[in-house]
Amino acid sequence: MKRSNRLVVLTEYFLENPRKHIQLPYFVELCDTTKSSISEDLDIIHEVFENKGLGYLERTTGAGGGVKYIPTSSAESSKDFISSLQKKLEDPSRILPGGYLYMSDILGDPILVREIGRVFASCFAHLKIDAIVTVATKGIPLAYATASFLNVPVIIARRDPKVTEGSSVSINYVSGSSRKIQTMVLPKRSLPDGANVCIIDDFMKAGGTITGIKSLLEEFSATVQAVGVLAEADDEEDERVLTDYISLLKISPVDIQNHRVSVQPGNYQMES
Amino acid sequence: MKRSNRLVVLTEYFLENPRKHIQLPYFVELCDTTKSSISEDLDIIHEVFENKGLGYLERTTGAGGGVKYIPTSSAESSKDFISSLQKKLEDPSRILPGGYLYMSDILGDPILVREIGRVFASCFAHLKIDAIVTVATKGIPLAYATASFLNVPVIIARRDPKVTEGSSVSINYVSGSSRKIQTMVLPKRSLPDGANVCIIDDFMKAGGTITGIKSLLEEFSATVQAVGVLAEADDEEDERVLTDYISLLKISPVDIQNHRVSVQPGNYQMES
Secondary structure, rough: OOHHHHHHHHHHHHHHOOOOOHHHHHHHHHOOOOOHHHHHHHHHHHHHHHHHOOOEEEEOOOOOOOOEEEEEOHHHHHHHHHHHHHHOOOHHHHEEOOOOEEEHHOOOHHHHHHHHHHHHHHHHOOOOOEEEEEEEEOHHHHHHHHHHHHHHOOOEEEOOHHHHOOOEEEEEEOOOOOOEEEEEEHHHOOOOOOEEEEEEEEEOOOOOOHHHHHHHHHHHOHHHHHHHEEEOOOOOOOOOOOOOOEEEEOOOOOOOOOOOEEEEEEHHHHHO | HHHHHHHHHHHHHHHHHHOOOOOOHHHHHHOOOOOOHHHHHHHHHHHHHHOOOOEEEEOOOOOOOEEEEEEEEEEEEEEHHHHHHHHHHHOOHHEOOOOOEEHHHHHHOOHHHHHHHHHHHHHHHOOOEEEEEEOOOHHHHHHHHHHHHOOOOOOEEOOOOHHHOOOEEEEEEEEOOOOOOOEEEEEHHHOOOOOOOEEEEEOOOOOOHHHHHHHHOOOOOOOEEEEEEEEEEEEOOOOOOOOOOOEEEOOOEEOOOOEOOEEEEEHHHOOO
């Protein structure tokens, strides 16, 4: 195969198989070429990925050595992306009765959702993560987007058990914002014991739901390595029950009288 | 930019922006090169994509002409992929109390889910589709995966309305399998009037839920262009209320006594 064709084949392979360790002989056979040619191809791809802020190829030498694509989002492109989300959310036509903000269109856009996943995956790229956990329903697309860059499975906690998931573990917890007792369940076979997990959700008010997931995960002896939320409420009345998390956006209470929405960047910028 | 670098840049761009119409001057500037060089690059990418069964570049000439990447899955790779799913599902350790089959691990694997989305997107590549509609919860990842290849938004119907989505339209329908009356809601602003939609779900028994979505979509004057389900139940007792759909797999009732699961390819093969 010619270099030009190989570059297309290899670029596609890396993008569809992030964080998968591949030994060079696999590519040598796939492209019907020599190890040194593949090695030069990888240099080119690595350089372009780095320049475009898409991540990098991690190469290891020696027996069992190979290459792995680590997707990241550069600080600059993450910042630009987050401020584009901020502008979208500040549109007053999003204000709903009760002072809520309509966000379903953003969470419904597969390209935006994928980019949010890339930013989270980039934040957590250095951590050992075996699975992404979220709670139904709105966090699901963000959880999958993040998981697709980290190449780990997604596990979904629910409000009530389903017969199609077998026996499950459940806990009751107090929701931070409404102070109501809620239930959350996770199928027993969904998560192996002692896994390292990352929790992803769309929105966090006081943090009661995420604290609930954390308690539930204790039953699986899981270690929560990171928590990422798209938006947190900037609400001084609510005392935060959770402090260790990354948020991309911070939404102030909607000013209903003046029909105004104010959105700030989350704590992400400080962390990165 | 050198050809080798350009090929990496362009391949990445197409994969992340399927079905987006791009005029060549955009690439000329992005890669700081000439139109004829870009044109040659596109020929190379098109050839590799076609050979690898990944789809093709659709080029239009004249004023406003340009290029668009249409992702598809070749008949051969779709068939291989579906039979690998079939084998996974036939594992008797998936049998749950009540004769249900545990599938959450498959639906939780972002790489498998993305591949399922590619197969659906390929089936529906020739249709005009403005949005993917699914019902919470298990169809959500498949809906996003399909949407990410068709580059259209995802709209999620729910069992009960949420304050964070504003006013909504609801219907009651009779579930095909349990003959119970169920409710389904869709936020009013989620779907513009008269849209062309594709319904995606994980599992279909008699088809009551999908018929429910269809009735709900009538309230939005939407046209249902296609219905895709990952698996359908091969159950002779249940009369199908829906006949026009594509299924990738067909699952026979679990043989609990002999602890056996039998899974067949769905009607997909016949349709394609």
